[in-house]
Amino acid sequence: MELLPFTLHRGTKQRGMGLPMHVHDETQLTFAASGMVQIHTAEGRWLVPPQLAVWIPEGTPHRLEVLSDAELWMVQWQPSVARAWAPVALDRAFVLRVTPLLRALLGSAFAAADASDSMAGSAPEKAELLARLMLHELTGTAHAPTFLPMPTSPAGQRLADAALGDCRQRLGLAELASRAATSVRSASRLFPEETGLSFKAWRQRARIVQAMDGLGRGTPIARVVAECGFSSTASFSCAFRQVTGMTPTQFLGQADVAASA
Structure with a gap:
């Protein structure tokens, strides 16, 4: 054989x-x-x-x-x-x-x-x-919107960890930078260099990836909205669409369709 x-x-x-x-x-x-x-x-x-x-x-x-x-x-x-x-x-x-x-x-x-x-x-x-x-079929190798690039420098990693721990985004960049023992200027430079995203864009991507994580675990949308600090389901849906190109309901619907295929 x-x-x-x-x-x-x-x-x-x-x-x-x-x-x-x-x-x-x-x-x-x-x-x-x-x-x-x-x-x-x-x-x-x-x-x-x-x-x-x-x-x-x-x-x-x-x-x-x-x-x-x-x-x-x-x-x-x-x-x-x-x-x-x-x-x-x-x-x-x-x-x-x-x-x-x-x-x-x-x-x-x-x-x-x-x-x-x-x-x-x-x-x-x-x-x-x-x-x-x-x-x-693997020629379309652009990173999918579910990819969260991580910074490589120690300062960038500390800042990323601090931001990921603040999913509701209650802390501003200055406070996060202080907790990461770095400066706002360094943070603004590190993220585009090491992740390809501005810190603001990276933080929004991280927030949506964390929300997708919750949805994937079966957490109700309303609870995900609250845990991720969005003011309303509408604002969450808008931010989700900006990052992923689909609404949370469409995301869950595609998963259901694929699972039953």
Whole structure:
């Protein structure tokens, strides 16, 4: 039987479970067929609901946090094969939206795996075509709105931690900078340099990512609004749309549709 240079793995994880920081020898695409997970790397963290998938290159330290009961589908390629088959360099971690074609390719690949003990079965050529096409669907590598980049300098990290601890945004930049033992001027310079976002934009992104985290865990929208310090559901919905391009209800609806697909 011909051995293929990629493998498929599927499993379920319960809410609260996860994997500690680790690395793979293979490149990996992880798709939450249902539920929601969060991936942490040195660059930042990605919230991954069912309409998104995460790409992790080989040798990239990362950890997994399961926010709600999830069924995970994972495809792993040998690094040399991924480089040869992909139309663009896939040398950094990113999250992308799962296109209808990618969803169909994943479904077909795992259905074939269910039908036989090996993905190859009697048609290794078809298996290889599915895996090749998956890599071609990973060309839209812009960071998804669920990505929260983290600053790399000690001062930037202290300021980020202080801001994340103030989800309701009761503290101004001057107070946060003071608590982080830095200055407003340094903070205003560090965040664009290290995250690509102004501190104001980063803080708004962090607030929405934290809200998405709550929604993914099943917290009612009204409670998320209160916990994140928004004055009303309308203001929350407006801010959510500005960052993600959809309303909170649409976000939850897409997750429900993907989970039932």
